[in-house]
Amino acid sequence: MGQINDISLIAQVVAFGNKRAFDKLVCKYQSPLRRFFLNLTCGDTALSDDLAQETFIKAYTSLSSFKNLSGFSTWLFRIGYNQFYDYLRSQKETSDLEAAEVDGEYKVEQVSLSSKMDVYCALKTLKEAERMCITLFYMEDMSIDKIADVTGYPMGTVKSHLSRGREKMTTYLKNNGYDERQ
Amino acid sequence: MMKDNDTLLKQFMDANRQEMADNGFSRRVMHRLPCRHNRAAQILNALCAVVSVFLFVTFDGIQAIIEVMRNVLVYTIQHVGTLHIDIKTMVVLFCLVFFFTVRLAWQHVDD
Numbered sequence: 001m002g003q004i005n006d007i008s009l010i011a012q013v014v015a016f017g018n019k020r021a022f023d024k025l026v027c028k029y030q031s032p033l034r035r036f037f038l039n040l041t042c043g044d045t046a047l048s049d050d051l052a053q054e055t056f057i058k059a060y061t062s063l064s065s066f067k068n069l070s071g072f073s074t075w076l077f078r079i080g081y082n083q084f085y086d087y088l089r090s091q092k093e094t095s096d097l098e099a100a101e102v103d104g105e106y107k108v109e110q111v112s113l114s115s116k117m118d119v120y121c122a123l124k125t126l127k128e129a130e131r132m133c134i135t136l137f138y139m140e141d142m143s144i145d146k147i148a149d150v151t152g153y154p155m156g157t158v159k160s161h162l163s164r165g166r167e168k169m170t171t172y173l174k175n176n177g178y179d180e181r182q
Numbered sequence: 183m184m185k186d187n188d189t190l191l192k193q194f195m196d197a198n199r200q201e202m203a204d205n206g207f208s209r210r211v212m213h214r215l216p217c218r219h220n221r222a223a224q225i226l227n228a229l230c231a232v233v234s235v236f237l238f239v240t241f242d243g244i245q246a247i248i249e250v251m252r253n254v255l256v257y258t259i260q261h262v263g264t265l266h267i268d269i270k271t272m273v274v275l276f277c278l279v280f281f282f283t284v285r286l287a288w289q290h291v292d293d
Binding site for chain 1: 191194198202204207214
């Protein structure tokens with residue numbers, strides 16, 4: 001039902017240029033998309049909002065190329081995934097030393113914050129690909145084949161990223177006493 | 183072991199899953215949206231306009247319009263006494279015109 005509604009809204013945007021229909025799509029998907037970026041950026045609200053905004057604008061400009069092969073949300077997350085990697089590539093020029101300094105400061109700050117921030121510290125222990133798969137699987141409840149659609153990885157690769165990420169995160173959580181808190 | 187880890191992680195992520203309040207985000211996105219211009223449609227429109235103007239000038243369009251208007255005027259004057267205006271048709275016509283005008287205006291405000 002939700003998917004039919006999405007398609008009807010997309011048709012209105014593409015055929016009649018109805019911006020109000022696109023607004024409905026933005027309202028519906030802003031929360032999962034911003035949360036996705038927030039987890040990928042380990043809690044950087046401003047950056048995740050910027051990335052989400054760029055993702056929606058890109059989705060709007062290329063909406064006519066949407067083929068509905070795997071649903072609007074998968075397509076949107078795919079654009080978001082590309083947006084995030086474009087951002088990472090653009091940041092490549094920053095020197096490793098600088099990044100290490102920033103990471104160091106960031107880590108100290110995060111450890112001192114409340115348990116709500118634990119999730120970002122835990123996600124920070126993962127590599128980008130692992131964080132991507134873990135976020136989509138556990139936070140956005142995506143199936144493995146949908147994650148493969150979003151990231152373009154083969155299903156086997158998604159499974160191994162999930163397995164490694166799961167192991168690292170649970171080790172981090174157990175080391176930080178999350179297991180005992182339950 | 184793997185199942186335990188999976189359950190632990192699921193619990194942890196569920197506890198930390200937050201709904202993001204909009205806080206003007208969608209409004210900011212809508213303000214930044216570019217205009218949707220279909221390049222092919224624009225070219226086709228321009229082409230049709232040029233062809234129309236060319237045909238209008240070639241076949242003496244102004245003279246043809248004046249002639250038609252004169253004929254209509256003459257016909258109306260000659261038959262004004264015998265004309266039957268159907269009120270129902272006029273009301274329906276008026277409603278339709280009103281509806282399309284409002285819709286057009288609404289779309290214009292929307293954009």
